[in-house]
Amino acid sequence: MPHPDPSAVQALLGSRASPCRRGLTGARGIALPPFFDHHVHLHLIDETQLAAHGIAGVVDLGGDPLALARRPRRGMPYVAYAGAILTAAGGYPSGRSWAPPQVVREVTDPSTSAGVAGGATTAVDEQVEYGASVIKVALNAASGPVFDDALLAAIVAAAHARGLPVVAHVEDGDGMTGTAERAVNVGVDVLAHTPFTSILAAEVIERAAAQQAWISTLDIHRDEPETREIAIANLRTFTAAGGRVLYGTDLGNGDLPVGVNPGELTALREAGLDAAAIVASLTDPWPGVAATAGGDASGTKASGTSTFIPGDPPSIDDELTAWLAGATVVPTEELIHDDLR
Template identity: 65%
Template sequence: MHADPFALRDLVGPSARVCRRALTGESGVSLPPFVDHHVHLHLIDEHRLAEGGIAGVVDLGGDPVELARRGDGLPHVAYAGAFLTPAGGYPSGRGWAPDAIVRPVTDPSDHPGVPGGAATAVDEQASFGASVIKVSLNAAAGPAFDAAMLDAIVAAARVHGLPVVAHVEGEGMTRRALDAGVDVLAHTPFSEALDTALIARAAASGQRWISTLDIHAADPAAARTGSANLAAFAAAGGSVLYGTDLGNGDRPVGVLAGELTALDVAGVRGAALVDALSDPWPAAPVSGVATFVPGPTPRSLDDVAGWLSGATVVPSEELIHDDH
């Protein structure tokens, strides 16, 4: 066990506390609850998330009716409801995307109740308790919203005080999202190498990027592009959120070692990596539980990503802190 809590905090940030579990006596470190900021609950076994270290999730594309019926408990869930997309746009027609999770938007109207209207689609998600609005800007896989339609959706979200998150893919889509004031990118841009000025502008605007780098493990070109874009964004002071797109591919449920490693390689290391994992966006922090990482503590920055992959979720009251 690393005996010096101050050295530990130099590596992983001020929230780290040496502790032991009251019931088992197992030693380790407590950290704030971890959140996966991009999942699709209808495609995964959510009951395994807590034992795998994830206390909260953000569902970025699901049936708003089913999501609104959820009760309390773990994982804590914030959600966008359905994808807002042009008629025939991504992810319409995909096997993993039933009609219930897609809302075509064909009219920029800000009047409620207009069929296919921007305000109508946003109002529906808000009425079912959405914490964020999800838009598809995927010019690589079908039609994408033009600037006017995207502006109308963002304006409708602002009426409800909700942030907007966008799936950006294809030439120029990151710029379009930034121009419209989109708050968060659901994926680190991976389909185009972004210029330094655009990345600096995104960081300065306060836009956040959800990492989702591990989904490109089988696509070296996308992996390189995404990693380079995220490294430049983080170096420019951009805010990075840990997210995996769980449900995309056959991957373990919980904290993903591959995502942690990819973030570390992109320069999101140590305390910055913990911050990306524990940021509660877009909801209030998860209460009553903590992240527990058992065993010896990391001795260098190079150890942190692998060490965090051993996290689990425990009740806060179960932890006895030793770093007085």
């Protein structure tokens, strides 16, 4: 049986998709760049299962910075990380069972001077010293106090001064609304979750789409239909406005599959992403996770690994997410790209 037309495959999945076969087994399928999960917590999962289920690299968005800094620089999963989550005094995730003290860094002073106890610059510098590629802040008003605008702006400025993006967990609650808009106003680069507490105004989403990426994490709401629909509706508007979507699951948050998550892919389809856009969200190298393994800046190559999905892409759209979830990580040199049709 011939391979599918490469041009048809690329029209469906994007320009970096290629029909191929595995040299060791002869199995036919599609080669793609490495897949990344842009929101995980490594201390809460069995990371050894990731590659077998399609995920080559991850972005840890809340972990012990010392433990993350001591990780081997080679091997899978390829890891970029934020280190500790910066939060207001007593703010989220302080006191959470999943977040030991090392995962939380309270910031109380907007000082731009290095070495100030509780200072914004001091907290950012600490994560940088531990090798962070991104700075994460908590704006979870549903679970405790959050930064005021001056302190939030100081953290963002300190991170940007060191060339690092800022990712924020935004969540309204306890009488406070507008956390997503506040993140836009101070120049936060990425939202750790698609906003899910209320439908955002179109003007706020348009501004966000012009300056931010959103990490999807839609499937964490699988048991909360109303919240799930709010998140999907916000992401649908964000995508329509040209926003950049990053595939992410918040892996470690509840009973999520380790690897490519079919539920997340299904929700992305509901939010209006086509197959090529979903693949783009999976292969996006933000914030340099490919480079942590010696890959190039575009994410097209991460230390000689590729994604292999057995079989031809399905012609029925509803079957696409199940097919993508069959991905595995293989050495790039193992894949043979046939010219035969």
